[in-house]
Amino acid sequence: MNIYESAEDYLEQILVLLEEKGYARSTDIAESLGVTKPSVSVAMKKLRENGYISMEKGGLISLTDKGYPIARxxxxxxxxxxxxxxxxxxxxxxxxxxxxxxxxxxxxxxxxxxxxxxxxx
Known part of the structure; x- marks a missing residue:
């Protein structure tokens, strides 16, 4: 799958949040990128479906072995x-x-x- 610029931006922001705060949530991503929460939800669904991120029940987002190298x-x-x-x-x-x-x-x-x-x- 070709990864698009917006997906790279989301993955990068997840990494930044993980490094700065130790966690990443959709609300933090929306706030830091200046986008709406529904936009983040759609993006997170696509990233999860393509194996770039995983999401825990509490809403915490982490990078997978596939997503981390792109974010880094x-x-x-x-x-x-x-x-x-x-x-x-x-x-x-x-x-x-x-x-x-x-x-x-x-x-x-x-x-x-x-x-x-x-x-x-």
Whole structure:
């Protein structure tokens, strides 16, 4: 299954919440992404049906072995791109927004070059 940008955003946000709070719930995802709870419900159903997440009875969401690598890759790209833009003098708020847009589409070659340039700095 091809995973879409919106699915990557949801998986990334679940990872961020898990790392920040130790748990992720639909209401937290809706609030942090600025979307409606019904939108999150539809997305979580699709992600669960495709094996990217699991949901416990209490509403807690976790990433599966299939979903975690996608979330990690997307989040790592986001952090690296943000750091890169900030190193160029871009305001951090703008850098984060731009990173969020680019993280889904940048080629592996371009991303590797950015990551390598940051490691050398």
């Amino acid at each position: 890759r997307t989040y790592d790209r986001h952090l690296t791109l943000t750091k890169f833009f900030v190193s160029l003098g871009v305001d951090e708020v703008i850098a984060r927004k731009d990173a969020c847009k680019i993280e889904h589409d940048i080629s592996e070659e371009s991303f590797a070059a950015i990551r390598d340039s940051l490691q050398k700095a």
